[in-house]
Amino acid sequence: MQQEHDEVTVHSLTHRNAEGVLYTRAPEVERQIARALRLRPNQVITQAQRDDQDAADYLQEEAIVYLIRAAHRREDRVMVDALFTVLLRRCERLFKRQLGSLGAQAFDDAYGECVLALAEQILDLDNDRGDFFQVRFWWALKQRVVSTFSRSAKGQQRTDYTVSLADEQQDDDDPVKRGTVLTDPELSAIDRVEYHEGLNSIEEPYRTAFVLRYYYGWPTEDDNPTVPTISRHLNKTSRTIRNYLRRADEALVAWRGGQQ
């Protein structure tokens, strides 16, 4: 199926979502694509390179993906290169934000894997798996970046961490300390920012437990089996999770002490 925009043909998407509903582009994206298809290739490139998102002729990423596929279909390598360069430049901030905690080497590998996946799905003209990039580009990218983060983080955990046996043992005498760092009412906003920067000093799996508990409010445990809990996710007892949280707290305090 095609849409006619004053004699310019914009090919419709063919992929269906999980509910079986056909993907469709936003009307503004359709208009941008139709306008761009009437331009000469170098005009399209110039337009795509404009940074001002408020400009009337700003090309959204969803439209750029369509134009990359159209250029690839007619074997216009210059256009494919130029538009992909624009896309990667725009994505730089998201890649750094979502993958940046992995450290430079792992980031490099994860970034390469993400771009490879992005390119494969956009440039495979026989497949519509990348259609969602033309519907909601940033969410499509984020999903793939988070999935890549997951694989990379798991790889690091297999090589990096061992958990002390003491953390796994029942320790009824230990007074429970529950995240004094972030729950301290006297902690200033600046202090919270500092502690946030110290998160990378916490080893896994303590860090995961800490972030889930104190940034996203995951319960340690819950009798209701349908409630996601840290215990169920990490497959550990609630006592072990409390030990993990204590370890994370101690690591943060030690890090903070090292900064002063």
Added chain:
Amino acid sequence: MITYDIPDELQDILDAYVAATPEPTTAALAAWIRRYPQYEPELTDFTVNWSLSDTLPTTPDVQTIPVETLVQRGMARVHEVLAQQGSLASVQAEPTIAGLAAEAHARELSMREVATRSGLSVVLLRMLDRRLIRAASIPREAVDALAAAIGREASAVAQYLHGAPTLAQGVSYFSEATPALAEPEDFFKAVREAPDLDEDVRARWLALEQTGA
């Protein structure tokens, strides 16, 4: 080549999940697990890692990576995909162009002959040779004409024109510091100002600026 095996259905579900959920909350996770219980481990794992990747700070050694370095690395992966699809095969078989004047010389052509064949002028040709004209402003017709004049693929000529500007060869500069090059200028501006371009030829090139707007 697919870099990771994720079933289409799961990818579609994760796409919808991310698009429908502003933040990775336990309530949203529980709701989506109720919709797709068969993917409870995957949805949970994804939510945990979404939480972590949103929260953990970027390390300084990543923060300081220049954007152009990242883009270059990314484009190398894009070219891998294109090469696998066979699209780059003809370009990769082509040796890169060292210079338009060098190409002309290799074919025993003078710059004037190349200018005549391509419908440009010697002044324009020298500017293009030194990449003093912004590549994005050069119309496809000019790239094709140049390529035909020197007997090379248009894509190879286009790649050359996207390079950085160069200093004039065989010229001495009396300066303690390396002379700075001006910003490349627009192709049509260069056409307007070229002193050695026939008026009818100039009009033909400028007509391209008017069309397709």
